[in-house]
Amino acid sequence: MKNLPLNRLGPHESTPGVVNFGILLPWISAADGNRLFVKIIHERDQFIQAIQPLAFELRHDVNADYGDIWSAAVDFNTTRDSQPGSHFGAPDRHVYRFELHNPNAGALDWIVDPYAREYATGKLSAFTLGYTPYSWSAGETGWRTPALNDLILYELNLAEFGTGLQGAIDRLDYLADLGVNALSVMPVNNVSLEVDWGYLPLGYFGVDERFGRRDDFQRFVDAAHQRGLAVIVDAVYGHTGEDFPYADLYRRLQYQENPFMGLFAQNYFGVSTDFNRTLTRDFFFSVNLHWLNTYHIDGFRYDCVPNYWDGALGMGYANLVFHTYEYVRTSIASLTSLSRFDAPEGPRLIQIAEQLEAPEQILEQSYSNATWQNATYGAAVACARGAAGAIGNLGQRLGALGYVEQATHNGETMVKAPLQYIENHDHSRFLCEFSLRHRDWNLLFAEGDRTQ
Template sequence: MTIQLSDVGASVSGSHVQFGIYLPGVTPGRGYSVEAFAIHLDDQFDPAVPAQSFTMNYTGGPHDLWSANGPLTGPGNFGAAGLHLYRYRLLRNGNPVVFAFADPFAREAGPGTFSAFTVGGTPFAWTDGSYQTPALQDLVVYELNVDEFAKDFYGVIKRLDYLSSLGVNVLELMPFTNVKEDTEWGYTPLAYLAADDRYGGLQGLKMLVNACHARDIAVILDAVYAHAHPEFAYNLAYEATGLPNPMMGPFVGEFFPGRPGTDYSKEFTQDYFKIVNQYWLDELHLDGFRYDYVPGMWKSPTGPGYAKLTFETYQYSKGIPRFQDPAGHSRIIQCAEHLPDPRGVMSSTYSNTAWSNELMDKMADTAIWRYVDEQLAYLFDPQLTGYPTHYSNPATGDSFPVAPFQYVETHDNPRQLARIAPSELRDLIGERYGDRSRFYLLQPYAIGQFMGKGVPMLWQGQELGENWGMAHWGLGRNLYPRDVHWEYFYDQYGQALIRLYRRLGQLRKSLRAVNASGPFFYVNDASHRSQQVIVFWRSVLATATEPEQYVLVYLNFSEQPQEIWMQIPKAGIWVEQLDHGEPTPQPDLVANHAGEWCPVTVPSHYGSVFLL
């Protein structure tokens, strides 16, 4: 690896600041020179205080390093404690070629396209030394956008107890690296190593991760490694010079034709994202990555793009204590958004999980057309639809469990209520809200999602009956704010759903039989499907300290209560769990012998979960 983070970015040592940037092919012999400009944040709009200029020296090396080291003294507040903003300027024969561009190696960011560094302050004191990343089979994921969920990292910290009450032990944070626009999902990065200042920057992110780890909650980054903002340094500089671009090329995939994307056939690109991942693991203690749009990074199952990056990241994680599993593998979370082939990417790369839209889309179809079929039942156990349960690499000896994320809503799609129960109300871009009075349509799917196999994932506000619509294309998708309607928490619909989700989260956490990879038996009965009901059961063997456990699940997707007959797999008193302890609980189930035919009446658009 030829990229060295110690050479690049901005760093403060004593009374001096050092700048460094790799610009392959940009050399003095071609007439080029580089300058850095910096100013204290408090002086940014003071006309009497100019930015400090630093002439960069050409150091050379395999990636043509430019660097400067200068004193932290100057007019105004320059050099005083606090955030300093900086950018670079590229010149040829003394004339600006690119007037200003952000540092692709900056560890901090300011507003807009400014990179940043901090003078003063004390090193962050981590307290997560004993923390262990949760095992794959125990994961419950919550996807959130920091701005829409709680405005900044500090706001998310205040809601961690709320998330814990849902059984959540992984936060999948939508991209938090700095972007140019204030309202932005984060999918056009300007720098890959800097947390956005709007969210609380580097310090705020460290505080969030540390607070999550104190509650045994993992944190993963939605990593946007297939494309960048048009003003990303390696877009601007090489478009202006016409020199061969060391990192960017044509975007690969169906989006943004003709726009720049990362080119993984280039060694610089491979090294860049390798050190980016290592930085997030080492410096920010992240637990892994959800890789956005893997087709844009894909070369082959053994190629230099996505496959190589996840392999090298996995190998690196083996040396980090929080990832060590007693079975000998690393618990790092590497989730692929490879929607064309989630099974293939989990079978052939070091991805221990993946996004898949199948359950979400099937939910919309079955809810709209009011039917139940075998395919819906199979989707509650991804193994029945061809997903692997383990990945093994004979060449390295690596082996670890795998399971897809199971979700019914994501940031990329309208809320399910907007799809299956649209109202007449529309938002400012003309998209319909969902009718929240029909929240009950969501309930059996939620029960199946948590009681089935795979890794359950919630999209922020799903548990409250959030009902935003979504434009299919254009700026209305990722430049339109959709803040969580926290007032829904207090109304009758939100209260009903949050009660159910909290109970499901508690069951997922406490029941050994209910996890991502344990046994799953679908009761394939045509009479059940005619009643729009699905029944399955799960079990786990006894251990030296814990007894055998059975969980029997009924899901009713119909408009009426349904009396369901089936042969109960084991004798005993089966205690209903969803309403256990409520004023009017569902009755328990008594089977006098294994295989006894017993009826269970399941409420409309709801379910029953029995524990033996």
């Protein structure tokens, strides 16, 4: 796997007031009569009918590795006064989208940028003119990711826990007082809906605007580390939302094949990603590297692994976690942003699989060092209900019976462990499992008309 040329993709302010845009669109060429535009408006003007976005045409080129690439440089210094009364070109956030003019399909608007680093409401990407990179605290250089066998995780939904990143930061002391030392953060990637858990992504290279801006998440990670809390993010790579641009655009063009999407392994949710495609593999590898270096996270919880699990030697999940581990292992000495993983036993990068179909296998056959598994949860429910032999079974589950404690891959010995839990976002509260009625009818937690 290779890191994409991210310095050419998405928006980048190369010099003050000049923003370069770039997007890979394989099989969409200017030679076939296509034209691509980026439509930009200042965030403060987007709901003023008299002020319309300005459109700038991109030029077409061919990338040796990925094919058709489109790019443009927009000089806000010379276009700032082109719309009297607008904030165009003023510092702060501008929102944008792409529009493709295709000779057969016509004008296809509302194309999200898959390489955007910021997002706005709905199907809009964003960038901050005059953006100042976040300055990490002095203590960040001394942070070390906890050892795997010491992890005590708290699963966190930012929208519900703290109504955003600032609210979560305000509650970090509470979490530290609980005795946990790691936060498993449910998806923070961009989605199209205002209320959404995040498992149908549109954008992967930044934080959804519902929670805050990119420096808000960096501040959240920084503050968590200062309190002894590792941060693990939920990575949804086996499927996307319908409006993810590589799904949406090629569908609207009625292409019979897709350079990014397609059936690969299982097909449980959303639109499946095809890891047989070079762009798909390198895209998600680049997402991992971006989050490790830009946001200083401590690891990933990979959602719905069966959607891209094709075996230990396949092109999908095992390939991704191997290359991510190898990147960290070979870069620790040269990148101070990765020093948190340095440990005598080897890199402490956390890679957790949600492979409920074969959790024992995923630890044995991949560079994952932890996995979700529902056996402990099921044993705990049976034990609480007084099922015969249940307490012995629960003891075996808590003892990780059947799981390797370590495995050697290519000469690298790694500590391995299943995650133990009796609750998570896929299950009801443990207490709700016990009632004369189905758990969804548990009167202890009934909602509705209290007079009835």
